[in-house]
Amino acid sequence: MSDNTSTHIECKEYTIYFDSWDQLSSSINEGKYSKVICIVDDNTESHCLPILEQKIDAPLSVIIIKSGEKYKTIDTCTKIWKEMMLLGADRHSVVITLGGGVVGDMGGFCAATFMRGMTFIHVPTTLLSQVDSAVGGKLGVDLDGYKNMIGLILNPSAVYIFPEFIKSLPNRELFSGFAEMIKHALISNVSLWNEIKSINPLTQSDWKEDIYKSVLVKYKITEEDPLEQSIRKKLNFGHTVGHAIESENLKNEFPLLHGEAIAIGIICECHISFQKRLFSEESLNEVTQFILKLYDRHPEAVEEFDGIISHTRHDKKNKGGNIRSTLITDIGSAIIDQEIQENEIKLALEYYKAL
Ligand SMILES: NC(=O)c1ccc[n+]([C@@H]2O[C@H](COP(=O)([O-])OP(=O)(O)OC[C@H]3O[C@@H](n4cnc5c(N)ncnc54)[C@H](O)[C@@H]3O)[C@@H](O)[C@H]2O)c1
Numbered sequence: 310m311s312d313n314t315s316t317h318i319e320c321k322e323y324t325i326y327f328d329s330w331d332q333l334s335s336s337i338n339e340g341k342y343s344k345v346i347c348i349v350d351d352n353t354e355s356h357c358l359p360i361l362e363q364k365i366d367a368p369l370s371v372i373i374i375k376s377g378e379k380y381k382t383i384d385t386c387t388k389i390w391k392e393m394m395l396l397g398a399d400r401h402s403v404v405i406t407l408g409g410g411v412v413g414d415m416g417g418f419c420a421a422t423f424m425r426g427m428t429f430i431h432v433p434t435t436l437l438s439q440v441d442s443a444v445g446g447k448l449g450v451d452l453d454g455y456k457n458m459i460g461l462i463l464n465p466s467a468v469y470i471f472p473e474f475i476k477s478l479p480n481r482e483l484f485s486g487f488a489e490m491i492k493h494a495l496i497s498n499v500s501l502w503n504e505i506k507s508i509n510p511l512t513q514s515d516w517k518e519d520i521y522k523s524v525l526v527k528y529k530i531t532e533e534d535p536l537e538q539s540i541r542k543k544l545n546f547g548h549t550v551g552h553a554i555e556s557e558n559l560k561n562e563f564p565l566l567h568g569e570a571i572a573i574g575i576i577c578e579c580h581i582s583f584q585k586r587l588f589s590e591e592s593l594n595e596v597t598q599f600i601l602k603l604y605d606r607h608p609e610a611v612e613e614f615d616g617i618i619s620h621t622r623h624d625k626k627n628k629g630g631n632i633r634s635t636l637i638t639d640i641g642s643a644i645i646d647q648e649i650q651e652n653e654i655k656l657a658l659e660y661y662k663a664l
Contacts, residue, residue, distance in 0.1 A: 342403040361407055405430050577657035621654060
């Protein structure tokens with residue numbers, strides 16, 4: 310992939326375009342949509358909407374939501390659906406989700422359900438949403454603090470990735486997205502892991518190539534198993550414990566970001582893999598040291614062992630009352646549907662807390 314060219318990945322149901330403003334603009338014009346509705350949050354309204362408005366030659370009807378995971382709820386969806394009605398949206402309109410994973414998951418969900426479904430396009434604006442959430446069709450919202458409990462899997466008509474958007478991202482958000490890039494490398498191949506290890510998100514100026522490689526991992530897995538019957542579960546590595554930590558901390562005044570929780574979840578699930586003698590101590594140390602070099606420690610986030618374990622019991626991957634997780638057998642190789650015990654989670658949390 311050359312830096313100066315726009316490129317794309319052709320999926321079965323949609324296309325992922327990189328740096329293709331012309332393509333986005335012409336597809337909006339050629340679509341002859343009755344309305345172009347752009348969903349933003351209060352940050353992407355100021356940082357990203359002006360860029361989009363300058364680049365595409367079509368009038369936009371804008372719906373603004375409050376930013377943050379705590380607004381990823383059915384109440385916010387109701388607000389979006391009502392605004393769509395007021396704006397006169399119909400099934401011939403198109404929705405552009407311009408934002409991170411929250412706007413993408415929730416805006417896509419609203420579009421997929423409004424009048425039984427409208428066309429929608431993701432324009433992800435965070436590192437996390439570019440490498441992960443905009444690809445693979447998962448849409449939805451949280452319920453009572455439990456992550457992504459309501460939703461569906463439905464692909465957009467296209468995804469447009471513009472790495473320039475991440476220039477305005479706060480550093481914490483950059484690291485949050487980088488956690489999913491770490492995960493993609495750990496579950497897929499050792500050479501990508503070695504490349505990831507050489508990145509310092511704070512000094513990285515050009516992300517295009519690395520975003521592209523990370524998207525390829527997600528694309529290949531989700532194309533092979535779109536409905537998460539098998540191999541797609543590999544993408545949940547770090548997320549059984551990570552989601553539980555994220556959910557447990559959502560009630561705090563300053564909750565962890567998704568990727569910050571996933572970074573801890575990756576360490577813990579490497580440790581559970583080590584406890585089960587699937588993963589070597591040397592590799593556990595390698596992953597742990599790399600994550601600790603980049604991420605602040607959050608021992609306070611894992612203090613509520615019982616609360617975190619209770620959240621893992623609500624994980625969508627569980628079966629028959631048993632907690633199931635994706636684990637790791639080597640760097641670059643993950644194994645799905647592994648039953649894990651509460652005492653193994655507790656030991657992993659204690660390991661992280663003591664680091
Ligand atoms: N659908 C999936 O497959 C999938 C995968 C992973 C994560 N997710 C979901 O994604 C969400 C996390 O996504 P996220 O990390 O993008 O969070 P987010 O959408 O909350 O965005 C993070 C923050 O960055 C701000 N922001 C966005 N773009 C910006 C920009 N260009 N400049 C400045 N600020 C900007 C947002 O307003 C927000 O405050 C979670 O809800 C998670 O469950 C979904």
